[in-house]
Amino acid sequence: MLKWLSFNALGTWLTTRFRGELVGQDELGNRYYRNKAVKGLNAADWRAERRWVVYPDGVEPEPTLVPPGWSGWLHKRFEHPPTVAPLQVKPWEKPALPNLTGTPYAYVPPGSERGRGQRDRATGDYEAWTP
């Protein structure tokens, strides 16, 4: 219980506890909630429908790990969650990648020595002679 609190703010916990309606859970254990909406309100109104995610216990919260279907629902691009209307995946779509920063797969700009182990040509370079 306290451990759960260390990852989630008290406000989120209280809102989830008293107003949240569980919509579904994805394969990573993220749980998705929405509040009981007052119908017909401007989206900017605080009483309008809000959607949020609660990450599983003991895992570093990582928003980019939210699957595309759920992400779309969270951002209200889709009206219905993937449990109701599964995401259509086109054959040419690549799987979503989480944020790779800090991992060996992180992006390095071309020319960086970390990328290919060698740097690009730069002003002042010369070739030394070796016998």
Next chain:
Amino acid sequence: MPKLTVDGVEVEVPVGSTVLQACEAAGREIPIFCFHPRLNIAGSCRMCLVEMEKSPKPVASCAMPAADGMVIKTDTPLVHKARRGVLEFLLINHPLDCPICDQGGECDLQDITLFYGPDQSRYTENKRPVVDKYLGPLVSTHMTRCIHCTRCIRFLDEVAGVEELGAVQRGEHMEITNWIEASLTSELQGNIIDLCPVGALNSKPYEYKARTWELRKTESIDVSDAVGSNIRVDARGNEVMRIVPRLHEGINEEWLSDKGRFLYDGLKKRRLDRPMVRRDGQLQPADWRIALDAAAARLKGTAPERIGFVIGDLVDAETMVLVRELAARIGTPNVDCRQDGSRLGYGPRASWLFNSTIEGIERADAFLLVGTNPRHEAAVLNARIRKRSRQIPMPVGRIGAAGIDLTYEVQDLGAGVQTLSDLLAGGIGFAKELRAAQNPMVILGSGATARADGLAVLDLAMRVADEFGAISEGWNGFNVLHHAASRVAGLDLGLVPGQGGGLDVAGMLAGGVDVLFLIGADELDLSGLSPDVHVIYQGHHGDRSAPRADVILPGAAWTEKHGTYVNTEGRPQRAKLAVMPPGEAREDWKILRALSDVLGVTVKLDTLGAVRARLAELAPFLATPDVIVPAAWERAAGPGDLGFDRAPFVSPITEYYQTNAIARASGVMAECTKLRLAEHSIKATGTHG
């Protein structure tokens, strides 16, 4: 002399001047594109329009001869309108490339549009497309940018002497083209890049490498031949990005040979950037201490007369001062600065200088070329001879390899010494023409002096000069044309064996020495050298000599040090440091100074100033930069009976683009060589009739 009024100012100009020159004399600046003071007048761009009283239309000032009583106005609404109109028409078909164009920042069209042009375009149609032309590995083209000034055509026709560019079609459809897709063959083709007022012709190696305003500009001297063309080295960071000529009326006017302009990419390849010492049969990197100790140990352990110094072609005079001092302290007489085996350097100074000076070519009226191919040995100087041959009808006789096109008409007299002595005896028709000349000029190349009978040939040539009136009051027509930038300084400093019976290069290579100290000497054949000879190589490129070396002391190339170079006229000029030497390489005179310390024979010259002061002491005529001290005419003492060699004279330069270590390292020069060889083989198989 015609007197004109320009904007109310009265000016008097020499006969034959144009209105443009009169306006300039009156302090008025007239925008121009096609006019160039060193080329014929084309009058094709109409940028130079001015208003003339009593003329219904504005006149093109560059093509209008100045006449007495003209009244010219350069600052009237009509003139401004004319300029705006011309520019608007030019810009119709000029692409909006400025942000990526190599000429951006030094473009005449940009500048003139800024000052005189319209502020907006009324043109909405499509621009004219033009196919880019292939002009070889040195000049790149962007023909949509061309404004048809025809400077490039005129330069190649008039100065370079190859008719390889021309224009087809007319009006808007005019295109500059080389008819048949092939690379230009001139040794001066790089100059059309400078001449092109827009970015239509660019330097291919420099293309899209830098913007002009990023470059640090350093004044320097070209070392690819012995002409000493003045150049500007443009560098960014620690890299030479390009080389362009500087104006020097006495030497290169405003031209530069292609080798001097394009060899710089060799400065980035095969560099010696750390000292090396041979251990277990392998050259291995070492630090300066170890390398200097190794060199010093060998030098100390060898009898002085078994030590030899050879100086290469790119060495500056300061380094040679140190060599001289060091050799004197060690006590060896074996010092030679003539790695090609030339015999010059004994006798009076006039016997190794280009005495009439390069500017003097324009006073000469007959030429005798002996054992030289000036087109390859000194391309810019050859252009001067061509310029002179276009001014007056002028006989040019050549003794040496026949059939080489020098871009002007040449009579082939013969191949070797025999012809020269026949000429002296008056047995050749050309003798009459030479005698009839006011200021005849004899040019003696290293093909005639770099041979065993070199001194005898020199003596013969000097007698020819005397005999045919080449030496008179105010005229010295005896000239020696060198092709190594360091040579005259070396001879002036007396870096030849002789007094004291030292060995020359051939003697050293034939086993006369145990320690061979090469200072940038790469044009030597070391294959016959005994394996026991210890070779110390000081230089900047791992070229022909470095692989044979036992100790390598990395020096600086000419762009990387302050140095004095003396050209073939005997004119000392200073090249300045443009970039730093790579890695642990050092300026050459400092290396020798440090070595003298390790050897325990300290040469007490600690600053560049001190070295130059010593240089002025040793060779007082080299003290003031850019001043030629003429050498008094005096025939060298007869060489005794050396006997002549019947072999024909051969120019030392077989491959124009590959004459020094930097050029041999350069990829651009290698490509040029490949193309030239390919062309020769096409010609040889007879497709050209």
